[in-house]
Amino acid sequence: MAAWSLRRPQGATLVGETRGHGEPVVLVHPTAMTRRGFAAAAEQLATCLRVVTYDRRGWGDSRGSNGPHDWWATHGDDLLAVIESLGQPAHVVAWASSSAAAIHAALRRPDRVRNLVLFEPTIGAGPPRARRLRQLRRALTWEAAGEPRRSRAVFWRATTGRGVWAPETGHRGITCAFDQVREDIQELLLAAPGPLADELRAGTADELLGHLHALQPELHILLAGMSVRRVYRLAERLVDRCPEAGWRGEEDCDALLPVSRPKLFAACVLEMLGHADWRAIAAARLAELSAALRLPKLERLQARCVRTSELLVPDAVTGVLRWDPEGEGACASLVVGSVYELTGASARVLGVIDECGEDYVYPPEWFEWVPIDW
Template identity: 30%
Template sequence: MTTNIPAPNPAPAHEVRIPVPGGGHLWADRRGTGSPVVLLHGAGMDSRLWDAVLPRLAGSHEVIRYDARGLGRSSSPDAPFGDVDDLLAVLDHFGLRRAALVGLSMGGETSIDFALAHPDRVDSLALVGASVGGHDWPSTPELSAYATARREQDATRLAALELSIWASLGRTAPGGALIEAMVADNADRRIISERHLAPSAHGDAAARLGTITAPTLVVHGDHDHPEIGVIAERLAADVPGARAHGIPAADHYLPLRAPERLADLLLAHLARP
C-alpha cells in the first residue's frame, strides 16, 4: 500500500563528472546515506527519469544516478565503449565494493550484464521494464519502424516513435511533459551514442539468467509494450528466486508514471536481508 508519510529530507546532491574508458566523462549525482543504490535509465532518456523516485530512496539509502554515455549531461563518445565498463567506472569512482542496481529498459539490460560479469559487485537487482540480451523480439510494424529509424539514424522519426510506442499514456499522464523533454533533448545525441556502443560481451544473457545469484525484483507497467511483459515473465521464471510485480496505469516510463508505487516496491526489496 502506498504510504502518505513524508519522506525524510535527504542529504544535498553531490554532482560529479566521472572519467570513463576511452576518454570523456559521465555526469552523476549522489545523495542520501545508507546502503548504496545505483539507478540506470533507458535508451534515449537520462537520469531525470528518476526525479520522482529519488527523494524516497535517498531517505534511507545512498543513491547514485548517472547519465549514460552520450546522453543527458554526459559527454558524447568518439570511440567504441561498453555500458558495463561505464557502470564499473561509476562504482569504482565512488569506492563502492558492492551496490544494489535498479535499471529500466536498457539500464535493466546493463544491470543484468553487469551481474553476470561482476557478481561479487552486486547486492541486488531491480529490473524495471527491462530488456535482456539474447531475447528474440517479434517483428511488428511499429517495432520494425523503430528499428529502421535507429538504423537510418533518423533522430526526428526515432523521437516520435519513442513517444508513440514507449510513452503510450501520453502527455497528460503523470510525468508527460518531462518525458517529452527528455526524448527531445536526447534525440540527436542518442544517434551518436548508439553509433559507438560496442556489442555486449553478454549478448547471450537470456540463456544465462539461471546463474544470477543476486536477489531480484522484476517490475513492469500494464501499459508497457506487450513484449516487455513477456520479458518480465521470462526474468521472473528464469532468475532464481525472482519476485515479480505489475503496476497499473504505467507504461515504459514507469518511474515517472507511478513513482510512489515503484518506490514502495523498491524500498521493500532493498530492505530484504
C-alpha cells in the same frame, strides 16, 4: 545533492549526481533518456538510501562512444566503475534496455552488486515484429535526417503503446503512455541527447539469456500492468532462467512509471530492497491518486464499512471514475462492520487501505465515521 564526474578509458567521461545517505543504490537510465528521468524518483529514494544517478556514456552530459558489438558490455563496465567509486557494493536499479548493462556488471563482478531491480527489462526481445519494426525504422530515418525530436517521439510512441478494447464500438486500438503524460515529461523525453540510432542497432543483448543461470545477486523484476504484453513475456523468460527471481506488476501503471509516478516507483523499489513494506506503496498510490483526481488534501481518518457492492475504479490515464462490477470478487475485500483506515476523503470518493494492505477507492456513502482521539 552532489554533482560528480568520472573519467573512463577511450576518452569517456561519466557525469552524475549523488543524493541522500545510507546504503548506495545506482539508477541506470534507459534508451532515449538521461539521468534527469530518474530525478524525481531519486529524491524519494534518498530518504532511505544513498542514491546515485548518472548519464551513461554518450548520453546527456556524459561523453564517449563504444562499438555496437560490445555496446552493453561497455556500459556494464562503466556501471562497475561508478560502483567502485562509491567504495562499497551497491544495489542497482535499471530501466528497460539498461538492464543489459546491469546484468553484465553483476555477472562480471557479483561481489560489487548487492541486488538487481529491473523495471520492464527488454533482454531477449529479439528482432522486433513487423509493426514495431516499421516504427523503429521511422525513428532511425528521422535521426538520420537530423530531426532528433521527431525520432524520439516515434520511439516513445512505439515503446509505450498498448492495445485497448473499446466495448462501446467493439474495436481495438492503440493508446500510448507518452501521449498521456504532462508536457514537461514529454519535453524531458524528447530533448534527451544521445546516440539513439546506435543504441537501437546494438539490440537487446539476447545472448545474456544463456548466462542468467550464473547470476548471483538477488533479482527483482518490476512490471507495469498497463504496458505492452511483450514485456511480460520477456520477464517470464528471465524468471525461467532465474527461478528464484521475484517479480511483481503494478496494475494501473504504464511503461513510464518512474517518470509519471515517481513516488510509487520509489516505494516499490524500497519494498524490493527491504526498506519498506506494502504500507509505503499504498500511501504512494493514494497520494498520487488524489493528485490525479484533484481531491482535497489527504487526511488520516477511520470509518466503518456499512455496505459492499461493485468496485469503483479510477482510470489510470484519465482519472475518470468507472464502475467495475466484476472487480469486487477479484480484489475487493471490504467486510460490513469492519473498521478501515482512510487516507483521503471527499464528497466523491474515499481512499481505503483494507485489511490485506491493498488500497482501493469507494463512495463515501458506504461508510460511517468513527471518532478517533489521535
